[in-house]
Amino acid sequence: MAIVDITIYPVGTETTSVSQYVAEIEKVLEQESDRVKFQLTPMSTLIEGELKDLFEIVQRLHEVPFQHGIKRVETNIRIDDRRDKPLTMAGKIDSVKAKMK
Numbered sequence: 001m002a003i004v005d006i007t008i009y010p011v012g013t014e015t016t017s018v019s020q021y022v023a024e025i026e027k028v029l030e031q032e033s034d035r036v037k038f039q040l041t042p043m044s045t046l047i048e049g050e051l052k053d054l055f056e057i058v059q060r061l062h063e064v065p066f067q068h069g070i071k072r073v074e075t076n077i078r079i080d081d082r083r084d085k086p087l088t089m090a091g092k093i094d095s096v097k098a099k100m101k
Helices: 019-031 051-067 089-099
Strands: 002-011 037-040 045-049 072-081
Touching: 002 019, 002 051, 019 037, 019 045, 019 051, 045 051, 051 072
Parallel strands: none
Antiparallel strands: 002 045, 002 072, 037 045
């Protein structure tokens, strides 16, 4: 399992708000909920799953603003791929919380 942190920036929108594009991206992730877990945050979206699936889904997500008329899109991704033990979003948070006690 791996975790991807993805932020997609539609460039050249009519307003400074991008929440409509984020909502469309989240709808795509809901369609993929059998393959991945995901979590919307105020600044990005986290996606957990098999690396092969994550790359396919990232490509689909990158296309979403283009499908809504945007002519330029910037996508930033960060990948956490740990192979020495299981990796999950919840496990990472639990690890930090355990150290706070």
